[in-house]
Amino acid sequence: MKQQQQILRYSDDELRVLNDTFSERQDLLVLLRKFFLQGKLTDAEREGIKLFSTPNLIEIIKKTYLPEIDLTTPIGQLADLWSNVNTRDNGVEAAWLEMAARELLIKYIKDRFTDLINGTEGGLRLESLEYDSGEGKEKNFINLSARNSILAHVDFQTGQLWVLAGRKKESDFEIQKRLFRDSSK
Secondary structure (H helix, E strand, C coil): CCCCCCCCCCCHHHHHHHHHHHCCCHHHHHHHHHHHCCCCCCHHHHHHHHHHHCHHHHHHHHHHHCCCCCCCCCCCCCCCCCCCCCCCCCCHHHHHHHHHHHHHHHHHHHHHHHHHHHCCCCCCCHHHHCCCCCCCHHHHHHHHHHHHHHHHHHHHHHHHHHHHHCCCCCCHHHHHHHHHHHHCC
């Protein structure tokens, strides 16, 4: 019997963990996004963030927000945060600016994981990447590009987790009950 090949970068076990954690808890995804975007957290939210640093979740969250090239992933799904920098259509100067901004995005995400794991609040601050009229054009361009990329990346990847988590699975009893209910209509 031929073994079925994995279709997603995420294993069945990882999808099960995502489903068990997030399928009925969109509030946890909002909290995770708030953490990654350095929103002001209440004491209860700071306590809730600890859930994400558990071993069964941290690796899945890293795979989502800070992907690394894994040569065992299914065909067509190799990715890291450098892989979509446009070096083909840009000239050297434009590509360099994009690479400098991407470097900040990667540093920012790595810093957030350090804070998540250690329960700290250090590293690169999102607010430091906002437009500053006292800075030069190039630095402002890089910072603002990084800031906007961080916002888009975190929001998109949080949405990916939501999709991957799916809906809560029905038990056999719940399926039978629903089918019986639907058949009596």
